[in-house]
Amino acid sequence: MSQALDEGHDALLLDLDGTLYRGGTAIPGAEDAVSRVRANGGTLRYVTNNASKPPEAVVEKLNSLSIPATLTEVSTSAQAGAALLAERIEQGASVLVLGTAALADELAALGLRPVREAETGPSAVLQGHSESTSWADLAEACLAIRAGADWVACNRDATLPTERGQLPGNGALVHALEMATGRTPEVAGKPERPLVDRAADSAGAINPLFVGDRLETDIAGARRAGMASLLVFTGVSGPRELLAAPEGQRPEHVAADLTALSAPAEESVVAEQSAWNVEVDATGLTLTTVGEFAAEPEALGGGALSALRALCAAWWRVSSGDDVRVRAGDDVAKSVLHGLGMQD
Template identity: 55%
Template structure:
């Protein structure tokens, strides 16, 4: 049987929640990625660090990385600005110095105050973002400045759990300005388009942990995707996924890349019979194999019947799994 990764020439890999959580690699990810010959490109919505800093962190954690194989939402955000502004235009930066450096790289002038007459605002994740800089951005946007957000991730995985992401800060400015930003990162297409262009691939696979960014981003550019349940999205999220967030493959870990593709492909499985009874999805069959194969079998039926309310099973083990999925 064909190994999953061998069907593709490039893996477009998410970082937070897929390869690592905070400062620590997710166990087994380095070994899983090291078993193939596909080019590895790292595509991240996190705009807080430079590509070289991201690459250095990946190398420190044991991943094969180079600066030019890191594609960040900050790079895409400033590309969108450069395409729309005159050289030397002032851009108010809500984010880290690394984001400001990207603004400089494309020939624009990073500023931090409304008094400097910015014609645009660029916003990316920073743990230092506070009321003062949001107030400066609010004044600029309300005065007509172009607003570009690196991403709309409401949360960010960390060693302690989910914490505020850039999207939560974007929401504050949206509420204060009643404006919508131009979005660079996943699930919007621009970041994925930059990754595709950079890699020069012909058969790419997106790999990530979030339905609403990684998987939807893959749909935005019409390419296959693998969801790994090591970060944000859960089995319950999968069953409720709208059409633009449905992955090609689902797996517990990245090691699925080195297993037969059919074992991760979403679809019916002969181990179980899945039917619909009113508002319930009913599974006939015992717990055979693993939780992921059951999820891959149930998902298409759930997607075809999005108004389902409950999951039912005669087998106690399956029923217990269902209870954990829908909490």
């Protein structure tokens, strides 16, 4: 019997929003997937770029959605950012906090002194998302950064997904300070390595699998850390973005959702597929079904996602990351490409 995808790794590092839940609703299959891993003695880490809430709030939300979690399983960009500064400045040094009280608490827990004004002469600035950040707060951080303070940003996420749509994220305000100071911060969260490495180290993992929904943060972060990854289509990134992904954002596995963790690993791997043929030429890609499968679309070994994996395998061999025209070689392929949003 083939080994399940999660059983081939010593820990699962799971993104939150878009992977386990959307807003206040658990994504179908997430609860069962996590419970199965726990029942089999697997190791989990919940890894989030969100620096606005303490780990306790993350645990509370997951548990409220029937997704079991404990404090030791949560890794946040706030923790990673505070740890970066604790490694390079003296105990008791002041750090200007541009973010929530939860972010300030992470600094205090490591023996640093959170402040809110530049006149105190802070040694560093730690920037994370807060809905209450104002121009006055940005001005204080600007003064401290221009005076030479170390600057760490918890993440560079330009947008923040909400029930109302995409809103300005921490990265948007980081960019504002970059323009005002002429400096660039060190980043603790995904896709940079500090947060991802911290999560893997806390799990004692040598061969973890990172699971997420964003190519530019989750998958890129896994690639930079040398980890295998699974992209799920329950959040931000879609099929067209995946096909055109640059080398540093290409996952080893692709699936609809977390139910892929319990399926054989070879079912989700990006590789040639027996049910599909992909021709590459100067004008793009042509997808056709193979042999007996042409008359049995329901037996296409995963249908649309199987086709997508075949397309990615073919295109990634010859491209460093470009959009490409995809054509259908038969009616079944045409229907599948339409479902993927790729039909011309």
